[in-house]
Amino acid sequence: MTEEKKIKIGKIFNKITTVLFVLFFISVFVIPIMNKTFFLVSTIVIAVLFCISCIISHICLKDYKPQ
Known part of the structure; x- marks a missing residue:
């Protein structure tokens, strides 16, 4: 897997993590x-x-x- 692809996947999962964090507090x-x-x-x-x-x-x- 290329570095650019890893960075793109990492950024997408970072956004998913943020959404899940917000959903957790809403559910609580x-x-x-x-x-x-x-x-x-x-x-x-x-x-x-x-x-x-x-x-x-x-x-x-x-x-x-x-950068």
Whole structure:
């Protein structure tokens, strides 16, 4: 995989991580409205996807130095 492709993938996953971070806080603050089971499942899914996205972004952007 070329460096440009790695950087592009890393930036995309960085944006996905930001969206998942915002979704996590939205789901936490909307807890009284949701069913408890749905809340727990959605929070766990968002957290796992956030972790995976962070790891992929970190691997792809570890040597990236913006100009």
